[in-house]
Amino acid sequence: MTDVSFIGLGEMGSAMAGRLLETGHSVRVWNRSPGAADALVESGATHATSIDDALGAGTVISMLANDEAAEAVFTAEALATAPAGTLHINCATLSVATTDRLSDLHALAGVDYVAAPVLGRSNIAAEGRLNIVAAGTARATTRAQPYLDALGKRTWVVGERPSTASLVKIGVNYNLIHALQALAESVTLVERGGVDGITFVEILTDAAFTGSVYTGYGSLIARKAYSPPGFTVGLGLKDLSLAEQAAAANGVVLPTAPVLRDMFERALADPELAPLDWSAIAEITRGLSTDG
Template structure:
């Protein structure tokens, strides 16, 4: 494994871009050839990296082999074929199965786990890999398979600084947004589930809104441009509220919780009148009512973060994560 020691490699700072790829593409192995795994292998091939592939169902490798990949006969052969082994399978326990099957070939190599999971699972995996004599980078893919390799495709990584530095040129084949979040292998998984939290909760709001206007026969396609217009403005609140949470101060420079509470009561009333499921807005209304009852009605909407985490924990978390939040 051509991994420099920390003494010879300046570690990357959290959130920074990797250096550009070199002229001598290194070999890489990809294990797991679902939609995402196949996209990863294809990106390595396009970038000129000798690529070995393995999948439990061997026929899934056929298109990649036709494009120049080498099909490994076993997991152990796949691991032995390259210093960098990328695993992208359906479940985290399947990664453990891969480790068990390839453990004899793993010492001295780098395992890059791009399988979704929790931060606890990522940290446990890194410990397990280290016990087998290898290094582990854990990552989170923030794009769809069709966008892998594109300049704006973002993949987050955590793990040993020098290991990331050594293999960043190879990993850059997956997209321009290769972002290092620091030495803790659990942080990329935490980012992933937190970002999915934003996606699911915000899109649920969109669906609720479309159901609401649909009671008047308004087509979702007719309402969609207005929803998209709102989305373009909502993003501007994110850095402002993040700063307030980090500071532990919530000036209502846009609107007070009193005003928000009056507005959401209109929403829950409208939903009830139209027999539209209202548990989501009622939940948010309850958060506001508790904050107002605590004497926080004059604060901004960001004060509601304390409904999810105690003030000290929320502020400390935001302050600690601020340097990590720089995105490629």
């Protein structure tokens, strides 16, 4: 199948690149820390020697950690080396402002740009069952769709302005953060009353809250099973910050955001919690409980 480069080989990016290999794509991989590519190369990928080499594939998918990483990699200088008609599918969760800047840079370089942030953890990515929110020109999203079909079970195209997809993903993650805190508080409540947290989560998720967020994260919180992290506390605070920024830009007040920020900042300040899965913010709520 058509050659594609994958840029950004953290846990999520590696799983997505591996999925592309499994579905028959010829994949060129590149990461700012070269060692991250080794396992994928052993599985059949080729190692791009530079960002210019990666862009040379003509189709690029990226999964970089944050705004700073994305803007450091996809500079005007780098994009100028891309062949005419190159397509870039950016699957990371970035801010609206950064997505707009990247969209402008790509347009100036003649590179089609699709923002396609994904919903799901790395195990879901490895199975090709991600949900994907995409936005870009009709031509660009049509070109991107075969790759998105390999990576996900469903794609929602939400508009022609790429940052629209970023805004939708930010809204989804803001809901998810609330779910983590709601689970933390309710599990702590029943635990303090002598009820087993795992039993409570089973009751909660059998009928009322059957989605993967409550079943998956509810289990992690009840069992305190935060390692290995699927998504770290630091990345969780990054996503909360994106929601706060988007709200400020749109004149929206988020009354609960300060409380959620406090939970994440306390977790990041704790050296035992900071490297764990973002659901570990539940331990802050547990720690607030008092005896008697």
